[in-house]
Amino acid sequence: MSKIEDGPAFGVWQPIETAPRDGTIILLADRGYVLVGYWGLAKGVSPAGSNKRFPWVTLDETNGVNSMMDGEFGPDHWMPRPKPPADAMLSARKATGGDGDV
Numbered sequence: 698m699s700k701i702e703d704g705p706a707f708g709v710w711q712p713i714e715t716a717p718r719d720g721t722i723i724l725l726a727d728r729g730y731v732l733v734g735y736w737g738l739a740k741g742v743s744p745a746g747s748n749k750r751f752p753w754v755t756l757d758e759t760n761g762v763n764s765m766m767d768g769e770f771g772p773d774h775w776m777p778r779p780k781p782p783a784d785a786m787l788s789a790r791k792a793t794g795g796d797g798d799v
Contacts, residue, residue: 707779716775718752725755725772727765732757732772734765 710726717723718736725732734755753765753772765771 707777710774710776713772713775716772723775723777725753725765726774727772733778734772 713725716725716736720735720737722733722735725734732755734753736752737754751765752767755763755765757763
């Protein structure tokens with residue numbers, strides 16, 4: 698899992714040109730829809746470097762993994778994913794033997 702430690706806050710849409718292009722999972726806005734996705738390589742999808750027309754990978758609950766174009770027909774904004782609830786983080790740390798600090 699990737700995290701965006703420094704950068705835009707959740708809830709503030711940013712122009713797609715400023716989105717991370719390192720595989721970080723983010724929220725993407727595309728013509729009124731919000732999708733979960735990233736820039737990079739999906740299993741069974743050409744890598745961004747060899748197919749520059751479809752570098753965005755989206756995770757879709759209806760048919761799995763899709764790829765999207767960059768530019769006019771691709772996502773136009775992005776934002777980081779929200780942080781998980783503090784109690785969920787605490788439970789996860791306790792379950793894995795962490796110290797429980799949030």
